[in-house]
Amino acid sequence: VPRQGLLRIHEAARAVGLTPRAIRFYEQQGLLTPSARSACSYRLFDEDDVQRLRTIKGFRDDAGFSVSEIAGLLADQSATQRDKAIYLASTDVGQRRRIAVEALARLERQLALLDAKRERLTKMRTDIETRADRVRARLAELDAEVRA
Amino acid sequence: VPRQGLLRIHEAARAVGLTPRAIRFYEQQGLLTPSARSACSYRLFDEDDVQRLRTIKGFRDDAGFSVSEIAGLLADQSATQRDKAIYLASTDVGQRRRIAVEALARLERQLALLDAKRERLTKMRTDIETRADRVRARLAELDAEVRA
């Protein structure tokens, strides 16, 4: 059991449904940086890192974005990771407000992209349903023909 | 202008928003076979081929399935392509009915997969919306703090 609630790479991987290899790859591509390394240079992940990995996996599996697209979506979240310290330390309300506004803008961009994806899926579903209806109609005709 | 309403590869490609290279690749992977070749062995695509390409592109772009998954989804559609001739030629109602039933089953499998995809996208959207709401609440707090 790792110290201080930090997870090692295969524990983090199991927690979010990724492989250690994928996580290392994402780190190499700049999607995240584990918040600590152990004495023997093991990567150690905290709860925020794990949440970030879940987001990455969601964008990959559910939304089907490429790694470079995800990098774009999380770009200022790297800023966020940096901002977290600033945010917690800052007593300047204006500073905290600015950081929150940026985080909100990023989330809303993500929402817009997900909505676009959903619409395309819905349209595709409708098309296939239409084709299915035509086949059902043809079946009904054939059945009528048999009974006649 | 190509003969008999058949399209050459770059025309078919433009019609569905794919590249000639991608189409040749899909052919190589067994996702479709252009219904004719010209005298000088140009691939020629009819309306059914084009529809099939649209389906493939939809599964790729909208649903994010891999080529081998799409191959599975279209597997008995290769049968369908073969069945088309049988279907049109057949006067046997039982034969026509069997082919239609199989086509319907295939379409319904596709619908089920699309629905699963859509649900995952919806769940992800909900999660992000929740996070956005938390940030909005924090912003409201900060604004209240400023006004106080």
Next chain:
DNA sequence: AGTACACTGACGTTGCGTCAAGGTAT
């Protein structure tokens, strides 16, 4: 001292993009 992790390369696969070299339609 064994086992189950970890690390950093490095090469293999998938889904094409992109020349390369040569043939053909108009």
Next chain:
DNA sequence: CATACCTTGACGCAACGTCAGTGTAC
């Protein structure tokens, strides 16, 4: 004959999977 297509290879890149060789926690 020019040019804009076509053909079949073949190599390049992305997103990892999968060893390989080595070190470390328990």
